Amino acid sequence: MDGNFDLLNYHETLRELVEKPGLVLRVFDDLPIPIEIFAPDGSSVFINRAFMELNNIKDASLVSKYNLLKDPVCLEILGQDVLDRIFAGEPAVFRDFPAPIQDLVDRSVIIEKPWEASVMDLDIRPVWDGDKFVCTVCYFKVKNIYKGRAAVAKAQEYIELHWLEDFDLDKVAESVSLSRRHFGRLFKEATGLTPIDFYHHIKIEKLKEKLLTPGLSVEQAFTDCGVNSHGAYLKLFETMVGKTPTEYRAEKRKAE
Numbered sequence: 001m002d003g004n005f006d007l008l009n010y011h012e013t014l015r016e017l018v019e020k021p022g023l024v025l026r027v028f029d030d031l032p033i034p035i036e037i038f039a040p041d042g043s044s045v046f047i048n049r050a051f052m053e054l055n056n057i058k059d060a061s062l063v064s065k066y067n068l069l070k071d072p073v074c075l076e077i078l079g080q081d082v083l084d085r086i087f088a089g090e091p092a093v094f095r096d097f098p099a100p101i102q103d104l105v106d107r108s109v110i111i112e113k114p115w116e117a118s119v120m121d122l123d124i125r126p127v128w129d130g131d132k133f134v135c136t137v138c139y140f141k142v143k144n145i146y147k148g149r150a151a152v153a154k155a156q157e158y159i160e161l162h163w164l165e166d167f168d169l170d171k172v173a174e175s176v177s178l179s180r181r182h183f184g185r186l187f188k189e190a191t192g193l194t195p196i197d198f199y200h201h202i203k204i205e206k207l208k209e210k211l212l213t214p215g216l217s218v219e220q221a222f223t224d225c226g227v228n229s230h231g232a233y234l235k236l237f238e239t240m241v242g243k244t245p246t247e248y249r250a251e252k253r254k255a256e
Contacts, residue, residue, distance in 0.1 A: 042069030
């Protein structure tokens with residue numbers, strides 16, 4: 001630890017934050033991470049500027065209209081049991097959460113849809129005051145946002161959420177209620193990629209993430225992504241990344 005570290009000043013700063021709730025909210029408001037705070041009854045009580053910018057919210061008072069426990073879409077995605085545990089004060093993490101943006105527009109929680117589809121990670125942490133559950137803080141890590149034509153954006157979201165499965169063009173087209181041929185043409189016109197090219201892009205990104213998991217071999221990283229480390233995806237990885245998986249991991253770890 002730095003020899004100039006002032007423990008007394010550190011504790012004084014923490015005391016200032018704890019004793020001044022408004023100051024804490026100002027800290028949250030300045031963070032570049034989208035944040036939403038919920039009361040124990042599920043009602044939203046605070047959103048920071050990053051959250052407002054992400055969702056194109058102009059008036060923070062709109063937050064008062066939203067209650068997570070009464071959101072039928074989130075209830076369907078997360079399940080009643082999970083929501084009950086969250087609002088009993090348990091932490092939770094959700095990977096690849098499909099943000100229900102259209103539902104929020106339909107119920108006038110937000111006025112105008114800022115994007116068509118998005119995939120996020122959610123980190124939900126409870127705040128306790130002794131044995132009293134005060135609120136829960138939700139941090140949003142935005143992974144991908146899809147704009148443009150609604151059908152294409154929803155298809156991109158569908159592919160990303162089903163990346164671990166084998167690619168099935170018929171299922172993707174069916175998810176947006178289009179014929180296989182029409183969907184393929186529409187997707188290529190909008191993105192410059194075929195649907196399977198986009199799937200390969202997502203798959204390689206997942207492989208890159210998995211390769212950086214401590215203690216995981218290259219072979220296990222590929223296995224966890226549902227592919228063989230000696231098959232076609234090895235060549236695809238080298239083509240798209242420009243390095244072997246071992247070289248990529250070594251370079252990233254050296255840069256850390």
